[in-house]
Amino acid sequence: MRTTARPALSLLAASALLVACTSGASTTAGSTALPSALASSTPAAGGSASAPSSASSSAPPSASSSAPDGTGSGPAAEVLTPVLGAVDDSPAPVTGTDGRVYLAYELYLTNATSTPVTIDSVAVRPAGSADGAPLQEFSGSDLLARSRVIGATPSAAAPTAMTLQGGQVGVVWLDPSVATPGDVPAALDHVVAAGFAQAPNPLVPAAVTETIARTAVSRVPAAVIASPLSGDRWLNGNGCCNAVTAHRGALNPINGRYHLAERFAIDWVQLNADDQIYRGDKTDLASYAYYGAPIHAVADGEVVAVSDSLPDQPPGADPPAGSLQVDQFGGNYVVERFTQNGQDYYAFYAHLKPGSGSAAVTVGQQISAGDQVGALGNSGNSDAPHLHFHVMDGPNPLASNGLPYVFDALTMVGRAASPAAIDAAAGSGAALPLATGGPTGPRTDQMPLWMDVVDLQAAQP
Structure with missing residues (x-):
């Protein structure tokens, strides 16, 4: 799992685990005022x-x-x-x-x-x-x-x-x-x-x-959601903020403009009792103890998309160049629409285990927070089992605007010691050291940050 990268235009370049992963006054030194305003520029x-x-x-x-x-x-x-x-x-x-x-x-x-x-x-x-x-x-x-x-x-x-x-x-x-x-x-x-x-x-x-x-600045509050996962010592491998991580830097040119659907995306992997991401052969899915973990709905809502036709990728390496289409980057996935703050939000659950999404939900189905929507897998643009999760303003996993969200409850265990330590844990199976003196304890209505290690509990349906 690569953690940081130079911000990239390519959908692939940003992620080892997924997709990629009003007027202001102006002053110019020594300038001359013009008789009319300059037109604004767009990217x-x-x-x-x-x-x-x-x-x-x-x-x-x-x-x-x-x-x-x-x-x-x-x-x-x-x-x-x-x-x-x-x-x-x-x-x-x-x-x-x-x-x-x-x-x-x-x-x-x-x-x-x-x-x-x-x-x-x-x-x-x-x-x-x-x-x-x-x-x-x-x-x-x-x-x-x-x-x-x-x-x-x-x-x-x-x-x-x-x-x-x-x-x-x-x-x-x-x-x-x-x-x-x-x-x-x-x-x-x-x-x-x-x-x-x-x-x-x-x-x-x-x-x-x-x-x-x-x-x-938007006055719309961040969506308050339940965790999509349950269990101890889940690592946020590619999230916001304070660095341009793989997902944070994913600038996707789709349908004639740039989209940053992954602005607040998180890649979740779970540490075992020895703080390892995997034990044994990293090319074997069975080496990842959390493979197949249940994925749960984060809110009451409606299923608006289910894609469940791809196999798991062999872990330990990126998929071969040219082997995926744009709509396959998220692998097998489910999109759920839910409403808060007077607006619709869309939750994206990606890289699901083959067959798990279609076995759990169907398009148009009303679901409750905590209902199972699939199982954690390694399908699509992924080099190790993980759940890619983000919230967006539309149903298209890439051609949308990424929106912030907070978990209603979580427990901080600590933070990874460094990006290099995460890379070593993902690459060689080394135990992941945690930073000393980091924040710990229960939290409410907060967004997990990049490199956080947290205990999570999904809603009870």
Whole structure:
């Protein structure tokens, strides 16, 4: 099980276990005000246009807009912004097992000039606030680890900076956090510092700092669900937050736009009594004691999709290149629709054991939280038995927007010592060491975070 990866455009590249796995004021140093606002830019695949962003805009306020501080004291100046920014999906707050409230989303940056530009830093601030420390800030190697330049030419040498060629788009994965739900801002601004090797034209200086892509924060609460699994010492191998894990970085170009259905996806594997993922031959399914574990519905709802035609993959290696179609990446799966907070959510249970989903449920069936919907398997794009689980805003497992969720109850056992320790446990069968001094104990209404080891209990139907 690979845990982290450079953010990837490919559906396969992000996961060893599954699929892959409002206007803001802008300031440009030394710039010249324009007589009309610049149009906002939307992210593009390889330079071609994609669906317009509905969550944010890189355009400065128009002459009829209020001042950027929200006081309404006068029109905001229109300022040239050679680096455009957009957020496609409004971030929604979710409380993690560390007690912090996270806002996980992606910022698309476009170089609107024909001259290469290097993004030096990206900072997230509450909208209209210029004082105090930013909620999150990346520069240097940290920014490289959190970003991907779309259409970058492959090179033997690793990139040393986030550089966008003329018209090129880059993506930055962000997950600022605050201490309490009451600290969540109503909107976010993004302060981008960038530099050109030389000024592109008389209106654009070589160094620019822009405040762009003002983005409203969703007020919809995270879905509260039961666990899909029962048992002790379940490891979150590829989840959110604080790193671009395989699923967090899965940027899927489907139906003409990017989708991040896996934004909050988790790959669940269970440790045995010796804290091993498997014992014995890692190419034998019987070496994984949790193989075949019951998978349970996380809420009362309706089954809207069942796919159950694929065999288990041999564990220990990725499926051969070209051996799967897009709709087979999740292997055998079940999709359940449930309603909370006045909206529909869709739970995705993937990589099920052959025959287990169709034996448990049928499309159109009403199910209750805790009902069995399948058994844990290794079908589809998987190199070891696990449950891939995520919640999304539509029934398509890939062409949807990933939504946050919290488990109504869990018990923290600890956290894996490091990503390398998880890789060793998955690769060689080594015992997984836990970090010392980590959080432990019962939790309610929290989302398991990447590398958490938790005891889980499904609902009783």
